[in-house]
Amino acid sequence: MSGPLDPLIKAIARLPGLGPRSARRIAIHLLTKPEPSLTALIDALQNAKEQIINCSTCGNLDTLDPCRICQDDTRVQNKLCVVANVSDLWAVERTRAFKGQYHILGGVLSALDGIGPDDLTLGLLLERVQSGAYTEVILALNATVDGQSTAHYISDKIMDLVALAGDQDSGEDAITITRLAHGVPVGGELDYLDDGTITTALKSRSSV
């Protein structure tokens, strides 16, 4: 019976995290509430479509290219934080604990989803690392199987680059590759944590 609303419901149901039922609810909300909500949504989408672009350096979404982060001279220039996607960049930025540069991969390697090295911005990352601008590369990827294998892959590739550069010149431009610490989340209760996390936290224990 939703016939005339079907195109709208289908377009909404295609968004991540929404199914046919929540899409129906949203479509009805937009069409029965006072019209401003629908107009406001269309305007917001239209503006975003026209103004938001990908930063050609790091891959961030912004109205500027290079983006605000890449343009910001007050940030540390020689630390590069590699994240899988824009939401991970935002998650790191929210902490205010990192004030360096970013590189967005556009995903992680995944045999199941058919995502190989060519589907990510790995070439661009290696170019940036090869430029010699960075002394540390922080691999801030998810602690999942795919995230960690991607981290290993990138780390191997950067090692190769560094070894190659070391052969050619004096090799004083050593790059440190780091990853986020694994362990008990702040506020986490041992009873509710999985064995893998507790094992890792035990292995990486530090003296008080």
Next chain:
Amino acid sequence: MSGPLDPLIKAIARLPGLGPRSARRIAIHLLTKPEPSLTALIDALQNAKEQIINCSTCGNLDTLDPCRICQDDTRVQNKLCVVANVSDLWAVERTRAFKGQYHILGGVLSALDGIGPDDLTLGLLLERVQSGAYTEVILALNATVDGQSTAHYISDKIMDLVALAGDQDSGEDAITITRLAHGVPVGGELDYLDDGTITTALKSRSSV
């Protein structure tokens, strides 16, 4: 850090069932996936905004006024099903068990939410009932406190109308007011049902 995307994220987060986190995810999805998904959504919203209207008879959403259901001559003309909103109409239509007319209230009475009789299409409903076109009014409202008090309120109002009409003329136009049956849902297990439902189902038991 989501600065430039903030207007879009806020517009999305205002939709029912979505919060800031899911709105961020949707905004990033729309802006990082190949552009057609964003354009398709804008087009679908724009088309809906231009074409979908409220049926002036029953309140249904359609591209036509009167809507397809009100225009359909093959449907039973003298049974009126009163529902709270468009999604309830669709839910009843999906069953294919009712082939009559509809009336959408636009919500239910709710003291907590400050929704009184004037916020619903009660006046229109009473006019339709008074026209004498219907012999049965089915109150298909939620089995919640608000839904049931709305049903009682409507039923009282219709009774008043019928009594008034009975005083004036011979009163042969009797209207039956019915409500949906309460009981154990099909496929429901007693062990998982609340006491109220089981009590109601026991009271309304029927002989096999």
